Amino acid sequence: MGGDASPIDMKTQRSADIASGLFLACLGLVVLYAATSITGGMEERLPPRTLPYFLGTTVLLAGLLLSIKSWRYRGPDTAIKWPSRKGFIRVLVAFVSLAFYTCAINLIGMPLATALFVAFLVWYLWRRKRRVFYALLTGVISGVVVFYVFIRFLELSFPTGFLGP
């Protein structure tokens, strides 16, 4: 396991709780605002705006409370294990490639997108060892399995791209 050097100590549990409490309070406000535009009659026994109002208010209040509580807290504080710089880049690359993959499925079809994505991510996560061959192999096998097992055999209606319907 291991990992890289020290995590970014910028934020401790206390400051993070203050910030996330405020963020959640804002989220509560957003829900409350969005709830005002819900249409529907008041003749219902459970008016359609009641639940969103209730939940929005709860999130708003609980968020504020969390902030205030952490603000007033003066005890020992712990650091949050944010990723190191390298760790952050790894997470970002993994996530962005996943997002690209999801977009690519509709554009070039599931089998090809899968092969490219898997090959790329295996190569990226293993790049210190330079296992290019394994990366390509895993990618190709994944693409083939997706096509023959999931699309042809299980008949899941994924976009197939140039491989035809």
Added chain:
Amino acid sequence: MMLFSWDFLLNGFSTALTPENLLWATVGCLVGTLIGVLPGIGPSSGIAILLPITTVLPPTSAIIMMAAIYYGAMYGGSTTAIVVNIPGEASSVPTAIDGYQMARQGRAGPALAISAVSSFVAGTLSLVGLTFFAPILARFALAFGPPEYFALMFMGLTLTISLSGRALLKGVIATCIGLIASLIGQNPLTGAARLTFGFVDLMAGVNFISVIIGLFAITEILVTVEEAAELMYKTKKIDWMPKWADIRRCIGAMVRSTGVGFFLGLLPGCAPAVTTFVAYDLEKRVSKHPEEFGKGAIEGVAAPEGANNATTSGGFVPLFAFGLPTGPALAVLLGGLMMYGLQPGPMLFKQNPQFVWAVIASMYIGNVILLVLNLPLVGMWARIALIPFPVLGPLIILFSVIGAYSIRFMMFDVWVALIFGVIGYVMRKLGFPIAPLVLASVLAQMLETSLQQSLLISQGSPAIFFTRPIALVFMLLGFLSIARGVWKQVKSGEPEVALEDDEA
């Protein structure tokens, strides 16, 4: 009205023993053990990913397989905990304490065997509990109307919040977010859009299966990617025969851990990750030689493994009797039942007895299958855990995408999984509990329906939840658990950090 009879159970066995269902139970046990062995994927995400794909099967076979995946996964987590000190699930952490020590002393075989035997004994004993408890509770639940169900789910959510660590406010927030996410889309009653911010895509609503795939599978991958884990360990040769003396030494531990695991497993929020620690601790207290714990005491392996499987079976009692899942994995199973139009609860016992009893009977058989499969295959499972993460991670993502997409064949569900993957990652970093969010998103629809129906009965007065005795008891227990949590937090004044709440 009879909800239990030996005929039902025997019929259940004859259904469960048909070659087809036997095959799916075996497949489920194998897949489950695989899921349990592989780090980075646990029972909840495993079932969530596979759920949409199993729709090709008839409901009974599908649920038999899903249940087998669940208890198989709970079993599989122990293998790697013992052999390579990598607990596949949070619930296997106490197993690793003494199990890995035993392995280092060259006693991996007895450790693995005792965990298989203990899982089998505790699993079977608590299935007997399930067989007789669930119908009794279901009969009691026949008297439930919508207010009782609403109160019951309310209690389930509050217990999950108050038991999932010291993070009460965070638990409340996580619950609300789960509920809010499920509100997005169409109002089931009026069909009007709500919380869609004008986006047409959001009209389809957020499906809880993609939420779960995101929160568990994607989040776990992101966390592991960050750590740059590679998992390169060498296994030793494993011989697997325990001595009779070992087994005799563990009988007490097996029985005690069954009791602890089963009865705590009836409570919402008491995940195996909790009960295994309780059982381990109890065993250490009653032991004549507590100093051996942590240094390779075989009871230290038997107790958490027994509790693990007992909790798994125990959780099926409220699921079948009330339709109340006690943890994320059971919540996903509940989702599976709902996908097949089966609403767990007393009516299921009444209307589909063949189904319920076939599933229960299949669990007895599944326990035998696990024991038979796993004793000889232990070496193979241990090696599978050594698949390097750079290969395993992308494949888990691939399966998550396939799973999320095949829920409704919409790319939208994949995006939801992605977004909740990030949300789960941030929640874990900030110490927010994940279990309440999962439970809330699964229960949301039923909560809303039962609330609506209750208010119809009472003509709009919420007093209905406090004037009917059973509902009142549930509501009071719910409020009490919250009040107790608040009091504890005010007293300690410490910052809120959720327990490391993993799967199950």
